[in-house]
Amino acid sequence: MSSSSCSRTMGILVCMILVLCSIVSVNGQLSTTFYAKTCPRALSIVKAAVKQAVAKEKRMGASLLRLHFHDCFVNGCDGSILLDDTSNFTGEKGAGPNANSARGFEVIDNIKTQLESACSGVVSCADILTIAARDSVVELGGRTWAVTLGRRDSRTASQSGANSNIPGPGSSHSNLITAFQTQGLSPRDLIALSGAHTIGQVRCQFFRTRIYNETTIDKAFAASMQANCPLNGGDNNLSQLDSVTPNTFDNAYFKSLRSQKGLLHSDQELFNGGSADAQVTTYSNNANAFFTDFAAAMVNMANIMPLTGSNGEIRKNCRKLN
DSSP, X not given: OOHHHHHHHHHHHHHHHHHHHHHHHHHHTOBTXXXXXXXXXXXXXXXXXXHHHHHHXXXXXXXXXXXXXXXXXXXXXXXXXXXXXXXXXXXXXXXXXXXXXXXXXXXXXXXXXXXXXXXTTTSOHHHHHHHHHHHHHHHTTOOOOOOOBOOBBOSOOOHHHHHHHSOOTTXXXXXXXXXXXXXXXXXXXXHHXXXXXXXXXXXXXXXXXHHHHOSSSOHHHHHHHXXXXXXXXXTTOEXXXXXXXXXXXXXXXXXXXXXXXXXXXXXXXXXXXXXXXXXXXXXXXOHHHHHHHHHHHXXXXXXXXXXXXXXXXXXXXXXXXX
8 A cells, every 4th residue: 555545544544533532522421420519409309390290290291201302303402492482593382293282391490490499500401301201201100211411402493493303193104214313213213212102192183084094093993082083173182192001101002003003193104014013012012122122212312412511501591592
């Protein structure tokens, strides 16, 4: 090899090493002990507030989990979903996937107020969402996992990003895979995270077409859902995503898919003679396998494009910039 070729090769290697080091450095700033010294009560404050909120309304657990998901899928886990509209940008709360459905903002406000009292300007809103999502799952019977912390909050939001990045209830399996892969998440992550639909509710308008027009649905199940979701009207009527154990975080969702009782089109797409069938079957038979993969997928999702170091800010009020 000529000296010039060797020099070019070494240059490429050095660049690759520098890039890898920068990635490790950024991710390395997230830590399970990030607030151990600066706000030692942070985790316990969030846990107590989530426990109180879920005890008051079981549905809130699903709402807080969904907030984290919808936050992370728009420019990363940066707390942008919590921002109200300003003269400089239109927030994400009014986007199609969030309008009249994203909820739990008052719970986050309450947590932030308590954290500001305990350690002002330390704990980010993005991290509050991350911790609250985990604690919500635990409160409803799911397994815990370690959350890495140290995210900072964005100074802007993107309604267009929310409209384009968050997959809808009518998505096909291939479209779901694409949406998740765009965020750096695998098809395995997609199926595991979809298991979050073992809790929560959905409005009639998002599953009406499925229960009246689709053939990949159990007829008796469809008829039972039609009672609360008429062909005309009742758009905002709510039904449980998991009608078997609606307030328990378990693997019943996957059992329902195998019986063609997925309420959303996007749910049943995961068990429809395709590549996801085997994983759905595994989860339906083995709750521990689901819990393990769900926790791993949540960690992966929480690591989507975090703001760290001097990027972003630590908001004092999650609804507005400092």
